[in-house]
Amino acid sequence: PNVTRREDYNEPDWRVPEIALDLDLDPAATRVRTTLWVERGGVHDRPLRLDGDGLTALSVKVDGAETMDWHMDGPNLVVPLSGSAHTIETEVEIAPERNTQLQGLYASSGMLCTQCEAEGFRRITFFPDRPDVLSRYKVKLTADKTRFPVLLANGDPIAQGELDGGKHWAEWHDPFLKPSYLFALVAGDLVANRGTFTTMSGREVQLGIWVRAPDLAKTDHALHALKLSMAWDEKVYGREYDLDVFNIVAVDDFNFGAMENKGLNVFNSRYILADPDTATDYDYDAIAAVVAHEYFHNWSGNRVTCRDWFQLSLKEGFTVFRDQSFSADQGSAAVKRIEDVRGLRASQFPEDAGPLAHPVRPDEYIEISNFYTATIYNKGAEVIRMMATILGPEKFRAATDLYFDRFDGTAATCEDFVQCMEQAGGVDLTQFRRWYSQAGTPRVSATLAQEGGRARLSLRQLVPPTPGQPVKEPMVLPLKLKLFGGFTGRPMCDEQLILLKEDAQELLFENLSETPVLSINRGFSAPIVVETNRTAKDLAFLSAHDDDPFARYEAMQQLMLDTLVTSVTNGGTDHAAVIEAVRNTLTDSALDRAFVAEAVLLPSDSFIGDQMAVVEPEAIFRAREALRADLGKALEAEWRAAYEGSLANRFEYSPSAKGARRLKTVSLGYIAASGAADADQLAFDQFSLADNMTDRQGGLTTLVNGASPLREEALEAFYQRYQGNGLVLDKWFQAQALSTREDTAEMVERLVAHRDFTLSNPNRARSLIGAFSVNQRAFHDVSGRGYRFVADQLIALDKLNPQTAAKLIPPLGRWKRFDEARAAKMRAELERIVATPGLSKDMFEQASKSLD
Numbered sequence: 001p002n003v004t005r006r007e008d009y010n011e012p013d014w015r016v017p018e019i020a021l022d023l024d025l026d027p028a029a030t031r032v033r034t035t036l037w038v039e040r041g042g043v044h045d046r047p048l049r050l051d052g053d054g055l056t057a058l059s060v061k062v063d064g065a066e067t068m069d070w071h072m073d074g075p076n077l078v079v080p081l082s083g084s085a086h087t088i089e090t091e092v093e094i095a096p097e098r099n100t101q102l103q104g105l106y107a108s109s110g111m112l113c114t115q116c117e118a119e120g121f122r123r124i125t126f127f128p129d130r131p132d133v134l135s136r137y138k139v140k141l142t143a144d145k146t147r148f149p150v151l152l153a154n155g156d157p158i159a160q161g162e163l164d165g166g167k168h169w170a171e172w173h174d175p176f177l178k179p180s181y182l183f184a185l186v187a188g189d190l191v192a193n194r195g196t197f198t199t200m201s202g203r204e205v206q207l208g209i210w211v212r213a214p215d216l217a218k219t220d221h222a223l224h225a226l227k228l229s230m231a232w233d234e235k236v237y238g239r240e241y242d243l244d245v246f247n248i249v250a251v252d253d254f255n256f257g258a259m260e261n262k263g264l265n266v267f268n269s270r271y272i273l274a275d276p277d278t279a280t281d282y283d284y285d286a287i288a289a290v291v292a293h294e295y296f297h298n299w300s301g302n303r304v305t306c307r308d309w310f311q312l313s314l315k316e317g318f319t320v321f322r323d324q325s326f327s328a329d330q331g332s333a334a335v336k337r338i339e340d341v342r343g344l345r346a347s348q349f350p351e352d353a354g355p356l357a358h359p360v361r362p363d364e365y366i367e368i369s370n371f372y373t374a375t376i377y378n379k380g381a382e383v384i385r386m387m388a389t390i391l392g393p394e395k396f397r398a399a400t401d402l403y404f405d406r407f408d409g410t411a412a413t414c415e416d417f418v419q420c421m422e423q424a425g426g427v428d429l430t431q432f433r434r435w436y437s438q439a440g441t442p443r444v445s446a447t448l449a450q451e452g453g454r455a456r457l458s459l460r461q462l463v464p465p466t467p468g469q470p471v472k473e474p475m476v477l478p479l480k481l482k483l484f485g486g487f488t489g490r491p492m493c494d495e496q497l498i499l500l501k502e503d504a505q506e507l508l509f510e511n512l513s514e515t516p517v518l519s520i521n522r523g524f525s526a527p528i529v530v531e532t533n534r535t536a537k538d539l540a541f542l543s544a545h546d547d548d549p550f551a552r553y554e555a556m557q558q559l560m561l562d563t564l565v566t567s568v569t570n571g572g573t574d575h576a577a578v579i580e581a582v583r584n585t586l587t588d589s590a591l592d593r594a595f596v597a598e599a600v601l602l603p604s605d606s607f608i609g610d611q612m613a614v615v616e617p618e619a620i621f622r623a624r625e626a627l628r629a630d631l632g633k634a635l636e637a638e639w640r641a642a643y644e645g646s647l648a649n650r651f652e653y654s655p656s657a658k659g660a661r662r663l664k665t666v667s668l669g670y671i672a673a674s675g676a677a678d679a680d681q682l683a684f685d686q687f688s689l690a691d692n693m694t695d696r697q698g699g700l701t702t703l704v705n706g707a708s709p710l711r712e713e714a715l716e717a718f719y720q721r722y723q724g725n726g727l728v729l730d731k732w733f734q735a736q737a738l739s740t741r742e743d744t745a746e747m748v749e750r751l752v753a754h755r756d757f758t759l760s761n762p763n764r765a766r767s768l769i770g771a772f773s774v775n776q777r778a779f780h781d782v783s784g785r786g787y788r789f790v791a792d793q794l795i796a797l798d799k800l801n802p803q804t805a806a807k808l809i810p811p812l813g814r815w816k817r818f819d820e821a822r823a824a825k826m827r828a829e830l831e832r833i834v835a836t837p838g839l840s841k842d843m844f845e846q847a848s849k850s851l852d
């Protein structure tokens with residue numbers, strides 16, 4: 001397969017300042033007539049090359065006259081042109097109902113919709129489908145009026161009308177230049193939750209959240225989040241919305257979360273639909289975050305887009321940073337930071353340590369869809385965050401203003417962004433740029449040594465080798481740190497921001513009146529692994545006294561990790577330090593409940609595994625369960641008090657109510673772990689009496705991990721209650737796939753045959769196959785049945801939807817982290833996948849790279 005390289009970038013041969021699309025929509029046969037106004041870019045004699053994917057040209061016209069002077073080069077259409085500007089007209093026919101890839105124009109639950117990023121537009125019409133070709137779009141949609149009463153596209157509605165034969169049409173114009181990946185249309189029988197937003201310059205924008213009629217009642221939260229996002233971007237970044245309408249459409253079949261098409265965002269329905277009965281607090285938060293993310297793209301992505309796909313993090317890393325900041329401003333910033341770091345450690349760190357590691361700005365790809373990764377998104381967001389930390393808030397804002405002003409209406413690069421940071425920030429980011437080019441998670445060792453009234457902090461950094469990058473240069477690591485008196489608990493200095501730039505650096509602290517305890521990488525100021533010489537006592541102390549909530553959380557996690565890794569490697573069962581630290585946090589009434597709930601959670605099985613030279617799934621599971629049981633027993637009274645203290649009279653969506661619900665279910669889990677006789681009944685009561693999905697799901701998952709007869713009863717009741725609701729059934733499948741029970745693999749194999757299971761809906765596939773493959777204990781069952789099962793499913797899914805299938809490869813690719821027996825079985829499955837006839841290039845790239 002072809003490899004695309006960043007260094008091969010050339011400017012487009014032909015520009016397309018304008019395009020008119022005329023689509024006669026029909027699920028079985030959609031006619032697409034396209035007019036391109038093309039201009040030769042620079043001096044060359046190359047023909048016009050239009051990307052296509054599975055298209056056949058039914059006719060080609062140049063300057064109004066039908067021509068035969070064209071040919072196909074593989075899937076692409078090549079038209080020789082003599083002049084410097086021409087009009088090209090093409091006509092193709094496509095079948096959206098047969099499009100199972102969900103890329104291009106496709107059908108979902110009776111409607112027609114598009115997904116073009118990254119390279120889906122070429123499945124709709126012939127076009128130079130690359131993000132640096134920016135055009136003004138005019139779109140005319142024609143369709144059957146009964147089946148598709150609503151016709152939407154980018155930009156503003158211009159005109160509409162009726163036709164004979166039950167058809168109607170609508171025309172939309174988008175006045176802003178945009179790349180083809182931001183094109184969208186939707187046709188369907190939809191209703192809108194409408195609202196308005198008045199922008200900072202006083203323009204009124206019509207907002208619409210479009211869904212099928214029965215879902216209308218579940219759209220208020222998304223609409224509210226949209227208004228909050230619009231106001232936030234004005235206030236924090238000075239960015240105003242620019243069209244008269246902003247529409248969002250929810251679709252059931254979607255390859256990822258949502259898409260920022262100009263003025264017409266298309267969303268996976270799981271990131272729109274919410275009511276207390278069907279959505280958890282996690283869902284509510286995710287909806288607000290994704291609505292904000294896609295809205296923020298209007299500036300970071302649409303007004304300023306990417307020159308080429310290697311620059312993807314320019315829009316994604318920045319926009320994730322923006323949505324994280326937005327969410328932090330809506331509730332507890334500390335809890336949000338903890339959640340984001342937990343997510344980074346769960347997905348990005350393993351990626352950076354495995355066969356698919358790549359820099360934030362990659363150098364090459366086979367299939368760009370495989371690069372919508374945690375590294376591009378989440379590590380990319382950390383890179384922006386570090387620059388914001390180095391510049392400070394005022395200069396960072398000046399730098400983003402400069403960036404938006406300078407590059408508005410253009411396709412920019414990561415380098416352009418960094419230059420704005422340097423200019424407005426007055427800083428030199430030469431060395432910092434390595435964050436864009438070097439893959440791998442830096443590791444820092446921090447050793448604090450006391451000599452009388454002085455202490456010496458020795459810092460060393462190491463960036464591990466990654467595929468294709470055996471040797472690394474030192475990075476710039478912004479580290480926030482502070483010292484606390486180990487006896488009085490008092491801060492011994494102000495927080496300092498130091499930039500670790502060398503392989504090794506030392507810091508001296510003088511005039512110390514007591515033994516210092518080191519608090520480092522506060523707020524997770526750098527996305528790295530820090531190893532310190534802090535004792536269990538130091539960590540317990542920080543978990544109770546540090547004045548940075550993130551650092552408190554971190555100290556507790558480290559204490560838990562050290563304890564668990566010791567248990568796994570030499571069978572230690574000394575849980576006293578963890579128990580005392582958890583007791584302190586749990587009973588500290590000054591702390592936010594949401595923070596407490598996060599802090600007392602044990603690190604996941606996989607994160608424990610990530611600390612070990614060779615992952616031992618069973619031993620990790622047993623050690624973690626033993627610690628959970630001891631915590632449950634030793635603090636049973638405290639858990640019950642926390643549980644009782646978190647009961648509410650009725651549902652409310654607020655940070656404090658969310659925190660209480662979170663702590664309630666965490667406490668329930670510990671009560672169950674304690675082996676208390678009434679735990680199952682408690683879980684079942686929570687499950688059946690709940691007036692909201694968070695509590696109901698909390699009760700259900702607690703039961704699903706156990707062996708009580710109430711388990712089956714709850715699963716059945718849940719299924720009956722939500723049978724018609726796909727998004728909630730996903731939770732039902734997922735809870736079983738994530739079960740910690742010994743027979744999970746067997747149950748999941750059976751669930752594949754369930755009448756509600758299908759691989760053709762990505763959410764459903766992920767809820768069972770995706771969830772199972774991150775269930776460390778079940779997936780890594782020593783028999784290898786988990787590996788075989790997942791490989792079978794991915795081979796089947798690849799035939800329908802390569803993009804979604806390829807995203808599920810990474811758990812199999814982690815074979816190097818496991819013992820030889822498991823590694824051999826995992827490799828054998830990857831080899832079987834690679835050898836599958838007709839494999840997609842998406843899967844080929846992921847699976848073959850995972851074998852290296």
Ligand code: B3K
Nearest residue numbers: 117118258259260369372
């Ligand atoms: N930009 C889209 C992701 C497109 C993924 C294409 N494989 C959504 C987002 O990041 O906002």
Ligand code: ZN
Nearest residue numbers: 293297316319
């Ligand atoms: Zn995005």
